Amino acid sequence: MNMESTKNAVFPKGVDPTRIKPYGDTMNDGQVQLSFSLPVPMGPEAREAARRIAGRMGLKEPSIYHETDLGHGFSYFIVYGKCTHTIDFSAIVVPKIDMEVMGFHEIEHFMEKHFDRRIRVVGACTGSDAHTVGIDAIMDMKGYNGEYGLERYPTFETINMGSQVSNETLLARIVEFKADAVLVSQVVTQKDVHLSNLAELVDxxxxxxxxxxxxxxxxxxxISHEVALELGFDAGFGPGTKPNHVAGYIAQELVRRRRS
Ligand code: B12
Structure with a gap:
């Protein structure tokens, strides 16, 4: 996860940051690849339908590169085409978490300097969501992607409640444990269930x-930081998050709050 802004990045030759578009072969050719299924049996008509749908999406010169009969009256396509739209990259503003990324030892040192007790963290994957791998990646002792999880930090005291935890049960544990921080994982987003679930916990x-x-x-x-803020959370972490990002954020944010 890169938390640094790319606003002042140096762009490749021939790129106008105010008019960014995808490219495949040569710069600015707009070439994109799209895959989708259609609820029609595979055949010449399905192929033409796929081509026309890609055209309706605004792709110029759509062509079918791969097709598969999915059976039972369904077909699948990979279509190439040229995107004609551009984006003003220089006008994009993305809310970011205000923190310095630190490593395990640096965080431990920071914590020992600023706190004379262990920081209590409770985590769970909530609602009907059974995906534990994400929250475990952040909390488990063994860690994830080269970084130890929060359980490994002597300066943190953690409880990982696992998956399918109701907001009621999580809240009871937060209160009982006198948690300083709660970590909530939401992987399933069908029908925006993650949004209602997270908003309910804040309420x-x-x-x-x-x-x-x-x-x-x-x-x-x-989950993005922007979505998290909209829901009333303090921070949101998305794909690629490492445990030290979260541990470092908790440490720095708690110190910041004590000062203000
Ligand atoms: C493994 C898996 C399962 C396993 C879960 C096992 C387990 N113990 O976790 C099983 C087989 C049980 C499963 C079941 C289902 N799954 Co599933 N599953 C996956 C799969 C293949 C991988 C998820 C994963 O482990 N990722 C690896 C972890 C490390 O990544 P991560 O979760 O993103 O976590 C990282 C960050 O997001 C972040 N993070 C995550 N949580 C948190 C929390 C905090 C506090 C912080 C700071 C950071 C953080 O840090 C992590 C490390 O970087 C994905 C597809 C995919 N490739 O992603 C589908 C997927 C998530 N599953 C999906 C679905 C639909 C289901 C089922 C509904 C299928 C069904 N019809 O039964 C069920 C749901 C069961 C339920 N009640 O939840 C969909 C979800 C679609 C959606 N948008 O809602 C996916 C995307 C597959 C798909 N393409 O359709 N699944």
Missing amino acids: MVEAQGVRQDLLMICGGPR
């Missing part, structure tokens, strides 16, 4: 009167 934490003492952090493959 419940506020109603319980513990919001001001709790750092609320959510994460998942389709």
